[in-house]
């Protein structure tokens with residue numbers, strides 16, 4: 001039978017909006033000594049907004065057209081980065097709805113491609129642009145080193161820079177920024193004071209990831225991880241002897257949530273994340289995770 005202390009702790013957690021799927025999940029939580037946090041939507045609010053548009057070549061004369069093209073190309077994307085680009089273009093009144101879109105394609109963990117009014121448009125990270133064999137702008141005498149410096153400068157501010165290519169040429173940089181949730185730093189400090197190693201896991205680039213990690217006091221960062229490889233990073237920590245909790249909100253995080261010793265779905269996470277998780281923190285605050293681990297320790301003390 002389930003020990004009474006486990007039932008009491010599970011009930012207390014439920015009162016705080018922390019839903020624990022099983023007695024085993026609670027017990028495992030008491031043994032966790034490594035917590036892996038997804039960045040977007042877990043540490044940050046997950047509602048990024050557009051901060052910068054840096055057009056290149058001929059697009060320097062028509063930055064609004066570039067933004068409209070990028071937003072139109074992103075129309076069918078479900079990524080929060082796409083939502084930020086689209087919302088900004090809409091707010092500036094740039095979307096007429098008359099553009100023809102064809103051949104939209106998601107490149108998971110890289111970006112998107114779409115043909116807009118006959119123009120091949122790509123929006124994504126440097127790896128996507130490399131793969132598509134995009135060239136420098138044919139007009140305007142642009143300098144690759146300056147473009148790279150701009151990307152790095154945006155990332156160092158914790159923003160996510162993306163490149164836009166049109167018809168096989170670089171056309172500009174856009175950047176999007178997300179704010180950290182108000183109590184992320186406090187919750188991370190509490191976990192660390194329990195002797196738990198805290199790691200950030202993200203598909204975002206190294207520089208952006210480190211800038212955000214620094215804001216919330218996370219000292220281990222695993223960046224540039226493709227969605228299909230997130231679970232492998234959990235397995236690596238387990239192979240080092242850690243009992244691992246994974247915390248995430250997205251479809252991308254589901255395999256890692258399943259692989260972890262305890263999977264936490266946070267907030268208004270996607271249904272897939274919630275179904276894959278052992279614990280759901282309904283408030284969306286990382287403090288819910290801290291409370292659950294505290295309750296697990298209390299329950300274990302009473303059993304042993």
Ligand code: ADP
Pocket residue numbers: 039040074077079081082108109110111112123124125160161162201202203204205225226227250252
């Ligand atoms: P995260 O782990 O932060 O959810 P993803 O694995 O979804 O990140 O994406 C990794 C990177 O791929 C993003 O930081 C971005 O550079 C690029 N990317 C992904 N989706 C898009 C998109 N729809 N538009 C532009 N860039 C994208």
Ligand code: MG
Pocket residue numbers: 038039040041042249250252
């Ligand atoms: Mg995410």
